Each structure stands twice: as C-alpha cells, then as structure tokens.
Amino acid sequence: MKSLRTFYRLAVPFWRQGSQWLGWLMLAGIIGMGLLIVQINVLINAWSKTFYDTLGEFDTGALYALMGRYALYLSAYVLIVVALDWVRKALVLRWRQAMTDQFTHAWLADQAFYRLGLNGEPDNPDQRIAEDVNIVADLSVELVASFIINMAQVGAFMSILWQLSGVQTFSLGGYSIxxxxxxxxIVVLYTLAGSLITHWVGRPLHRLNVDRQHYEADFRASLLRKREHAEQIALYRGEAVERQHLADRFQAIAGNWRQLMGRERNLSLFTVSYERVSLIIPVFAALPAFLAKTITLGGLMQIRSAFGAVQGSLSWFIKLYPKLMHWSSAVERxxxxxxxxxxxxxxxxxxxxGDYLCVNGLDVLRPDAEVLLEDVSVQVAQGEWLLITGRSGIGKSTLLRTLQGLWPYCRGGWQLPPGRSxxxxxxxxxxxxxxRHLLAYPAIEVPSAVRLMAVLQQVGLPGLARRLDEPSEWSRELSGGEQQRIGIARALLYAPDTLYLDEATNQLDEDSALALLRLVREELPNCTVIGISHQVALTALFDRTWSPN
Known part of the structure; x- marks a missing residue:
C-alpha cells in the first residue's frame, strides 16, 4: 500500500494536467485495443469447439472454411497487438518526458541539488532521474493496462466456463454435494493459492531490487569519477588502488546478484510448476464428462481454452510478480x-x-551546528571593491556561499544588493x-562571435577564438590558469551587478591576476566586487580589506 500511495503522488502531476487529454486518450486506446483482443480470444474459443467437432466428423469442406475464418482472426489480432504496442510506447515516452522534466526542475530549482550534496544526499540522483523514472513510466502503463485487460478477459471467459461446467454432483465422506x-x-481457488504462495516466496525481491539499483548506480558513478579525475590518478600512479576500489564496488553487485538468483530460482520453481500443472487441470476436471459422452472433443477443447484464459488472467499477479517488485523498488527510490x-x-x-550589501550579526555554522563564523557584520556600498582577508580554513568561502543563499547552516539575516550576481x-x-556556450554560461543567450573573440583576446586566450563551435573536454584540455581566464571571460560577458571572487585567480601568477582584475575594473566600473585572495599584489586594487574575525 505504501508503494501505491507513493505512486499516486508521483503520477498525479502528469495525469491531472488539463493538457494531458492526449495521454488519457492514448491510455483509453490501449485499453480499448486490449478489449478487442479479448473479444478475438472469445471468438477463437468458440471457433476451437467448432473446429475440433468438425475435425472429428472429417468434414473437409467445413475445415477449410474454418481455417479461413481463423486467418481473419489472426490478422486482426496481429494488427491490434502491433498498434497497441506502438501507442503504449508513445504514452510511456510522453509520461517519461513529463516526469523527467518534473524531477530535473525540482532538483535544479532553488539550488536543491547543491544542498542535497551537503548532508545526506540520496544516492545517485542521476540514476533515479534517468532510469527509475523510465522504469516507473514503462511498467506503470504496462501493469495498469494489462490488469484491466486481464480482468475483462476474466469477465468474458468466466461466464463461458460457468456454462460449460454445468451442474455436477460429488460424493464426499458419504455426503452428496x-x-x-x-x-x-477450481480455477479461482487454484489461482488464489498460487498468488499467496508467490507473494510469500518472492516478497524479498523488493528490497533486493532496491539494493541492486543502488549498487549498479554506485559502480557506474565510480567509473565516471575515474574518468573525470584521470589525470590526478595517473599522476599519483594510483591504478592499483582504483582497481581495488572498483573490485570492491563490483563485489557488492555480485553479492546482490547471487541473492537475486537464489530468490528468483525459488520463485521460478513454484511459478513454472504452477503454469505446467494448470495446463492439465481442466482436462482432468472435465474428463469424466467426456468419457461419459456428455461433452464432445470440441467441448473438451473449449473447456481447456476457457479454463486457460480465466486461469491465465487471474494469474496476472503471479506472472508479473518480478515486474511488480522491480516497479515497486523504482517507485520507492x-x-x-x-x-x-x-x-x-x-x-x-x-x-x-536592498540598496547595498548589509550583513548584521550573522552566524555561519557547520552541518553539525558548530559555529564557524560568529556575529559577522559588514556593509559594502554599491560599486565598492571589498577584499576579505584571513587565514585559510576560517570560513571565508563558506561566508560567500551563505550570502549567495547556497549554504543553509546559518543564523541571522542579511540584505543583498539589487541586480544579478x-x-x-x-x-x-x-x-x-x-x-561559445561555455563562455556565455550561465546565461542562455549567447553573445555574437565578434564579442566572444574580443573577450578571449582580452583575457589572454586568443588561440581559442577559432574554436567557438568546437565541443571538447575543456576541464582536461585547459590548464588551471587557462580555466580561470575562462572564468574572468564569463564575468565580462555576464556583466553582473555583484561579483564574488573566491580565489578566482590563484592558479595565475600575480602579474597576470593583477592584469585580469584591472580588466574587470575597467570593463565593469559599476560592479560591486567582493573577493577572497591570498595574492598580496591584488590588495591595491580593492577599496578596502575586511576580516570576518
């Protein structure tokens, strides 16, 4: 029930939108085509009785006519199944796209992705958005549609099976029933017992599937981190450690996989036996009537077909139990x-x-509530350049993130200056x-090529001017100093009203850093700049220095 409540909460934003009438129409189309398949199965069930009776009478002419009718049924069945599958996939894509937009927006809005990483982030948000959303959308459509279609088939064939059963008298312990x-x-009791046993045997699969998704995502994330930090690993000659780390990650996958194999083996031992026994039960149940010649061979085959249809539909829970566990684990994540x-x-x-930056009595804390900076008070006038000084580790960078609204562990309030930062x-x-997009970041609008090339010239990267349309692994290709020049180029293009510099030139020599900040002062004369730097030569560029201690 918890999974159903969670699923309802996840599904409501898509299905309650007024613009999703097409989604409802597609779902209705899937169910409608499923009901047509049920109707064709009913016709084939009636056809089977006629066919076997005709076969027993050796009526060749009638047999050819029946084979032609079956070909029509088969053609209609194939066309409907193919169309149903196409519409189902289109609906899954539509729902997945909407749910992906929903989660990416929620994750990126208000810097939630940053704060999640500070304390107790759910593991592998990328996997949850990329894979779990797909699993939920895909399996939800399949499970809902198949459940409705199977219940319709139960209704259609239950009445047929009831009529074929007739009234039977049994003797049990001297009593006549x-x-x-x-x-x-028989079919209801058989499937009910099968469903209960299936759930009893397969219930641990839910937790094992949750763990499987977690371990697989951890292993994939570890591989990505090795790629991202390839240079550092190579410089340290740390290949042996990384191999061991990956082997440890994979051992978690292997252990989980073995547990899944064991549980799925136990489940399959029962479900396969259940399916095979179900094929012979209707024949044995109807055999006395056939031997007594109260039903024909065609009637026996019709009973077998109707019993199989009802049993197969009522066994929806049993047949789809592994998928249900996979679905419920994705819903939980x-x-x-x-x-x-x-x-x-x-x-x-x-x-x-307000009109300017004003901090009064602000306490900056660590995640464990320990005080990092206490009673911080400072005012910065519009257009002023302020250099924050102090030894490393006292919390200067954390103060900047607090002022930006990123660091949530603080007490007190502050006033930000107007405009963008x-x-x-x-x-x-x-x-x-x-x-060109890299330079314009975080703006969506990209400046002209002329403007971009001019800025690259200004920050000392003229060699990149011919590569504006070239994507590359820039973090690997460019040196630390070149990367910081890109940062200054972004500031010039973005032209913020307030610019925060957190050791933004510490990879450059002091002369180059001084030249770049002079460029910022010339190009952005009205910009308020609040900087952190241990490069002594830069002090002269700032209007004043201030220490949070």
Missing part, C-alpha cells in the same frame, strides 16, 4: 528522492534585497559543450 460452475471454483528535494527546499534561506570559484565549471 451438488455444485454449479465447479470449474470456475523516486519517492525518497522527491521527499529529499522537498526537505532541502525547507532549508533554503531567502535574504532581503555571479560567484567565480577557484575551479570553474567547464562542461563538455561548444566553446
């Missing part, structure tokens, strides 16, 4: 992710906006994208 529709009672995002949003600090960290973010 008359039972109507005895085959229906997405539910946890959604709750973690909501909890992180409650941590967000929204400061006031930009914080340049020590190591710029350089994703693999065309250089």
């Amino acid at each position: 008359t039972l109507s529709g005895y085959l229906v009672w 997405l539910g946890q992710f959604e709750q973690a995002i909501a909890a992180s949003r409650c941590q967000a600090k929204v400061p006031m906006v 930009l914080l340049l960290p020590q190591k710029p973010y350089l994703p693999s994208m065309p250089l």
